[in-house]
Amino acid sequence: MNETIFDPIRLSIEVSLTAEVFIVCLGLWIGQWIARSRKSVRNVIVETVLMLPLVLPPTVVGFILIIVFGKNSPIGQVIEWVFHQPIIFTFWAAVIAATVVAFPLMLQSVKTGIEGIDQDIEDAARMDGANEWKLFIFVTIPLASRAIVTGAILGFARALGEFGATLMFAGNIPTKTQTIPTAIYVAIDTGHMSIAWILVITTVIISFIMLLVTYVLR
Template identity: 60%
Template sequence: MAGDFWSPVILSIQVAAVSAVFVFVSGVLLAKAMAHRRFRGMAVLETILLLPLVLPPSVVGFLLIIAFGRNSLAGRAIEWVFSQPVIFTWWAAVIASTVVAFPLMYQSCKTGFESISRDIENAARVDGASEWMVFFWITFPLAAKSLVSGGILAFARALGEFGATLMFAGNIPGKTQTIPTAIYVAIDSGNLQNAWLWVGTMVAISFIMLLCVQFITRK
């Protein structure tokens, strides 16, 4: 029973952690590229990047199946390289969590980068700093609060992902069953004890992470 309870918890944390790494890197790079820039089609591009934030999870899951299913180009390429399809695997859960968590990270990073005065960055460039030096020694530290809070929120969102994960990764115990899908199955089967324990675990983790965001943004 203990193993049955902890398996979804451990799996959820692992999936959310790997997803958070992908989201953090991609969110920082894209937000930095988009901050302080204006070009034709920018509004459309940003709308596409933020769509998973408002789309129903079932729609996100359906689109992931179309994009990475066995009949898609990406799906066939993945199956050729790894000798198995990505759908209904642990990595499918990571992909689903990454997609739905990305908008939170992107928005937070972009807000942080846009809050930095361009004069500070330009002064460093005048003094001979390269673009990478400006980013790592000026931009990144000044936007650190936004980046860290965005990373925490993205981790929390990835941890709680349900709909897209259920459609794209399935609900295989010990393989793709995360806390949200385990709660769904527990309620459906009448196992309210485990359902309450998983719900309590999710509430506790989410509360701690949001509390951390509050402390970070108020410093």
Template identity: 60%
Template structure:
């Protein structure tokens, strides 16, 4: 196999793993915070969290450009801090993957935390455990199946992200070219052999990830 074949695969794994870690942490805390609270506007906030599941990738890519572009306050702050814009870097691909995969992690984590018996958490508090101890030693272990399933699904979603990544990170070989964008370019250039090889890799990886997710349910 040539380096041309392996580079998009290696970058996709790197991007998906990084995005997966970000989404795991954010999904755990957001899921826990939303699982027990009742407040005005909760439905609207939860709908906002789930919005990336139904928005077209081009819309997500558009908003990422608006938020992190060179003319935005966030974009200017990042460029001043790192002396380089975030757009058209592998970090842009990470952000795009994290945004589209967050709803899956959040929903799984929230469902897992809601299934934990409140009496068990309450008993731990009565024994002197603080909220962080309850969270890490009671809530997370008792929700582990849902958390692992959500982490696998969000990783798989990030691995297959295409539209927002193409708009926000571009398709720079060896830098921002992931498997989906590599397939797109291969088809456009008529290199069907390479396209088929990446397609088969994607199918195998997706099948294994979904199988693992089913096992952990």
């Protein structure tokens, strides 16, 4: 009983925290590039593609991940050659699914935060001798910190609640890839409503706290 409840919670937190590292790093890098790049058709298309997981059905995202990382794909074959096993139905498959689905929230927050920075401040830093790396670390990130933190929190919450893409790409293996959403699905399907209620309440509490923090930051 305890393992049935706590294992999905532990695994969900581990998956979400691991995905958060990729979400934040990629979000800062790509968000900065999009916010500061000259508007063009190419950039608009790239941004649109990156935002697609936000509106696509999770099953479609899961299907695309299977095609991209499956055994018959070049990426999947390289991964299997390096690690001697396919990535599908593993912990890292759950991390990839969570990262892909949650990334658009981080990207949009970072982009909005950076676009709201007064260009004169950054130009002044350049005139004082700051290179682009120092400018980004010591000027851009602090000035956009509220938006960045908000995006990181929303990204974590979205990763924690990811279900469809994770179920298709990572499966529902207890102690290995069974996260809170998939555990809730199984609990309801098998009639274990007490377990489902505990997991649901846990998810609601965590999500409520995270959303409350984002509202306070705003």
